[in-house]
Amino acid sequence: MKTFSFRRMWRFCRLLLEQMCFCSFGKAAAVMLAVIVFCCLLPLLAVDGAIQEKMSVTEELIKVLVMFILPVTYGLAMSGGVLVPNLMIPAGRGEKFAAAYLAAAIPGAAVAVMAVIIGSGVYWFGGLLMTTDSAHDPGTGQYLLFVRNGAALWRTLLEVCISSTVIAMILPVLRNNGYRKPGFWFGVLVYLLVLFAPASMMMAGVLSRSAAQVSTAVISCLLLAVNVWYSCFLMKRYELR
């Protein structure tokens, strides 16, 4: 009977994280800090409007960072230069897959949390400088990124977890010779069409907003399940050709 060892999975995850591009956590934290400050300063200085609007732009920039750029970067780093050389490490297939997923999700979640703290601090000072005394009320949480919108941070963290499955899209490239590029890009196209179909139908007036949201949520869950299953299948069949 196959057993799953969380301890071994976590050790493999540590191995992947240590071998990623940002081998030093200190360096990685410093780079992320700089990126978060940039995401705050750019809208603060360049976007016209109230400070709340500037914060919205910052939130969108950070979402793009943690939901797309980070997972793809880590996914590519893992599938090419990190996960592949570690295929012979004695860990189970499920343990390796879970570890690879965590190694992509953890940095994104950590950056999201760091963004709330650092970014909120930047906007708090920005609020001091840019708003009138009556509008600046630090006790209301109006300068807390994501949190000011209620449960938005939880939603962002959930989106980070889901978007980290984009590494599952990268795993097909592990097939190398056994994988045809037209087939891969066709699969990506179908994936995106299915994912954005409800939103497109809403914009065309075919679906209501609530129906589109529910449809997108259902489709996302289904695609997530398919992603996970297919990636595990690919990892099982992966050969170092």
Next chain:
Amino acid sequence: MLEIGNVSFGYEKNVPVVRNLSCRLQEGRIYGLLGMNGAGKTTLLKLLSGLLFPDSGSIILDGKDVSKRSVETLQKIFYMPSEFRFPGISLEKLIGLQSVFYPYFSLEILMDCLESSGIGSEVKDLGKLSGGQKKKVMLAFALSVRTNILLMDEPLDGMDIPSRDIFRKLLVKHTDESRTVVISGHRTQDMENLLTDVLIFRKDGTVFAGCLEELSGRYSFGVDRTGAGAVYAEPCPGGFRVIREKETSEDTDVDLEMLFNAVRKGVIR
């Protein structure tokens, strides 16, 4: 014991790299894997480690198919590739991260190998080591994990002459009766006095498997003024280097280079 059962493999259809290979790799033996460039040595090593799946046949280690890559199987196999990259972390950190996966890892063996190779244990950045130094570190780790099967793809490439000698001594010192070692290479001189068996790739993808002790008992290797009556002969200064059916009880060492040429030309099957 690693059992190879009628294994065939090719990267393209109808172009086999390994054809119908059947043999048993036994404990306590050191196998030399010889062949021309592109013959399939690395391919065979990857098949043995489970990194490639045979098109037909199976490779079984202690009753388990290596292609399943179970944890128990992976704990028994260590594959040292010919080319690899170390991350930019310290040696101590890398050892700490990887050794935990191998239940029989020995720090004493690792330290002994590193000291013998002239590599200090306090390497701060593995990414800055030279190619030869990286090989020494990898070799030290390969010997220290004490897996049952050790597969090494051209481990001596990039090593200086004294290091090759150190490699041979360390391999003999830290290989016991429970271990099977398979080493691929081009230079037969590096493997002489080290191997117990040979696996030689022929042009058609088949593999000649022979025990050096048996070959030494069956053939004599030497130099002759003429090549008359020899199983195999090739010209050299002073006459011919020859392989003859053994007629006396005098033992001669197996000349790996001649054996390799003779097998490749189909003279010895």
